[in-house]
Amino acid sequence: MDNLQNLRAFRRVVESTSFTRAAETLDISPGSVSKLIAALEQHLGTRLLARSTRRMSLTEAGRIYYAHCVRILDELDHAERAVQQLVDVPRGTLRVSVPTSFGILWLSGRLPAFLRQFPEIRLDVVASDQYVDLVEGGFDLALRISRKLQDSSMVAKPLGEIPHVVVASPAYFKSAGKPRAPDELVRHNCLVYSQSQMPGEWAFGEGKSAVVVPVQGNYQCNNSVMLRAALLDGIGMTQTPLPVVEDLLKSRQLVTCLDDYRPPPHRIFAMLPQQRAVSPKVRAFIDFMAEQLGARIKK
Incomplete structure (x- = not known):
């Protein structure tokens, strides 16, 4: 007999001294509580509760069983809380x-x-x-x-979302000039991140105003950090995630261009x-x- 529910019902009846109040705390009907207690007594082969029209009391077997019942249910509750704490804590x-x-x-x-x-x-x-x-x-x-x-x-x-920017060094822009529109990129040495979904194309804007232009240059790489060295040396310009160059923009070692034609984030x-x-x-x-x-x- 799987009697965990029976044990809980028995304990609630004893502690509340009422089948009705026990049923309310268990969220079941008083009749269901009576059936659970009756099934438990049948399983044990003895009466646990002595009932009369005026009062209810524990039998000798009921007192012994109640003491063990409390210990078992309390240990089970402690075990559940210990496991739940393990599950809830990130580790x-x-x-x-x-x-x-x-x-x-x-x-x-x-x-x-x-x-x-x-x-x-x-x-x-x-x-x-x-x-x-x-x-x-x-x-x-x-x-x-x-x-x-x-x-x-x-x-x-x-x-x-992560913004993207087009950047180069001040020295590069001084020698090659700043592009004023995306279509002028054809005249520039564009350093390409080869792992992007469109390595040879740079996108600007979104929706109906979106523009995609082909770019080319003398250096492509599958690592954005390596492109930073070429940018700082004035080799060319690139389109890159803002976090990759944010520190260099703050120190003015790199500057942005085409700010009115934002790449889609x-x-x-x-x-x-x-x-x-x-x-x-x-x-x-x-x-x-x-x-x-x-x-x-x-x-």
Whole structure:
């Protein structure tokens, strides 16, 4: 007999001294409480409660059984709270795949705050611009930055938007001039991030006002950090996520152009495996990222 419900009903009846009041706390009918007690007594082969028209009392067997019943139910409640606390607290190893340049230049400076906030999480970050297989690689989630996500079997949770800018060094603009419109890029040495969805095309604006122009130059690379060195040396110009060059813009080592023709922002997503419950450690990281992005990047 699976009598956990019977035990709870018996305890409530004893402590409330009423089948009706016990039924109210258990959210069942008084008749159901009576059936549970009767089934328990039948299972034990003895009466637990002595009932009369005026009062109800415990039999000797009932007193013994009640004492054990309280101990068992209290231990069970303690066990459930202990497990729930384990489940609710973010802890354990969190393995995350992040884009290389974004991870180095923007995320790395913020992760110490995450580790201080969640000291029971062991963070394992893999910086890569390749689209990893989350399940095969043992990843809990991946961050992806894209204008439009490719079809995927993963679950995508949007975290925010990342502006893009067109930049070069003051020395480059002094020698080559600043383009005043996107169509003038044909005369410029455009450094290309080869991992973008459209490496040889730069987009400006959105909707009906969107413009896409072909670009070319003498240097392309699959890593935005490496392009920074060429930009600082005055080799050419590039279109890049703002976090990649924000520090260089603040120090005036790089400057923007075509500010009236804003490139469409890219969105940043947390990619999760399909059909997997979101654990507290993953939820903590997603919430942290959304908070950090919302503090400075429009969501």
